[in-house]
Amino acid sequence: MAIDDRDYQEILSGLIRLHILHHAVEGELYGHWLIEELGRHGYRMSPGTLYPMLHALERKGFLISRTRGVGRRARRLYRATKKGRKALDLAKDSVSELFGELIRGK
DSSP states (O other), X not given: OOBOOGGGHHHHHHHHHHHHHHHHHHSOXXXXXXXXXXXXXXXXXXXXXXXXXXXXXHXXXXXXXEEEXXXXXXXXXXXXXXXXXXXXXXXXXXXXXXXXXXXSOO
């Protein structure tokens, strides 16, 4: 089931940010790859939605980026900062507890 209903964007954006942090902790990522990866999880993201999210995470200190290549082949690569790793660790505990309540009924 694809998730693309704008009515749910505010709720789902937190989950998308966690996906971004998860992958940015694993290694460098770039926008087009992330759009495809999120698509495999049912999220339909446009560049106009994703890139402002990445830039905001960078401004807030959760991600850091570098540019690889030049001209039209330039690609901005993102990875998690120490703050981003800490945020993901904190979120894992909260997500685990929420999962227990939502799915397991505990």
